[in-house]
Amino acid sequence: MELKLIDVWHSYNGVNYVLRGVNIAFSKPGVYVVIGPNGSGKTTLLKIIALMIKPTKGTVLVDGVDYWSLRDEGLKNNLKKNVVYVHDKPLVFRGSVEYNISLGIKSRNPWEWSKVVEYYMSRYDILNIRSESVFKISTGQAKIVTILRALLLGPKILLLDEPFTFLDKDRTRLLLEDIVELSKEKVIIIATHYMYRELDEVKNQVIELPLLTQ
Numbered sequence: 531m532e533l534k535l536i537d538v539w540h541s542y543n544g545v546n547y548v549l550r551g552v553n554i555a556f557s558k559p560g561v562y563v564v565i566g567p568n569g570s571g572k573t574t575l576l577k578i579i580a581l582m583i584k585p586t587k588g589t590v591l592v593d594g595v596d597y598w599s600l601r602d603e604g605l606k607n608n609l610k611k612n613v614v615y616v617h618d619k620p621l622v623f624r625g626s627v628e629y630n631i632s633l634g635i636k637s638r639n640p641w642e643w644s645k646v647v648e649y650y651m652s653r654y655d656i657l658n659i660r661s662e663s664v665f666k667i668s669t670g671q672a673k674i675v676t677i678l679r680a681l682l683l684g685p686k687i688l689l690l691d692e693p694f695t696f697l698d699k700d701r702t703r704l705l706l707e708d709i710v711e712l713s714k715e716k717v718i719i720i721a722t723h724y725m726y727r728e729l730d731e732v733k734n735q736v737i738e739l740p741l742l743t744q
């Protein structure tokens with residue numbers, strides 16, 4: 531799947547532009563890092579790439595098709611399923627840790643999902659809270675739950691918005707390892723205000739957003 535942004539501009543209020551003329555293409559698997567200070571538009575850009583926000587101006591091409599000019603909602607939904615965005619603040623659903631991580635993979639892999647989920651819960655040291663309600667766990671633990679849920683969905687393009695913010699050192703290192711491994715097959719787009727050495731070493735491209743002053 532190829533996703534391309536051509537001369538993309540975005541304004542929330544019709545006066546000030548958060549993004550001005552962004553051109554990027556994601557075709558090859560790999561790590562793409564969106565870097566910039568708070569307020570520079572990283573989240574906005576990720577949501578545009580994730581087909582969640584229609585940009586004010588410009589074109590978003592998915593496999594050569596202008597996504598926002600499509601009328602067929604079924605086709606739009608099918609394209610959208612390939613792109614998964616993980617919010618910077620963990621967004622969890624009522625239920626246990628294990629339930630939340632399993633949400634996507636269950637239908638995709640009906641035979642082996644529980645083994646895979648178990649492997650990742652053990653890897654990230656959350657087996658002991660597998661039955662806890664997600665509303666009772668720490669923000670860092672909830673963050674890992676939402677990232678694992680997305681990762682196990684197996685999207686073609688995975689977008690992680692500030693994935694490391696609430697994570698401790700050990701989980702940060704594990705996630706960096708998994709991102710590097712996964713990026714051999716998939717496009718992984720990471721918004722961060724800090725460039726980790728591990729990402730710097732493997733990145734395909736860095737997209738640097740400047741802080742705009744009106």
Ligand SMILES: Nc1ncnc2c1ncn2[C@@H]1O[C@H](COP(=O)(O)OP(=O)(O)O)[C@@H](O)[C@H]1O
Binds near residue numbers: 542543548566568572
């Ligand atoms: N839903 C929204 N409505 C209005 N303004 C917004 C909205 N989301 C973000 N903004 C504004 O757009 C700018 C860029 O925000 P954002 O994309 O979240 O940047 P970053 O993720 O780099 O911190 C900020 O000035 C922010 O206040």
Ligand SMILES: [Mg+2]
Binds near residue numbers: 572573574618
């Ligand atoms: Mg942000």
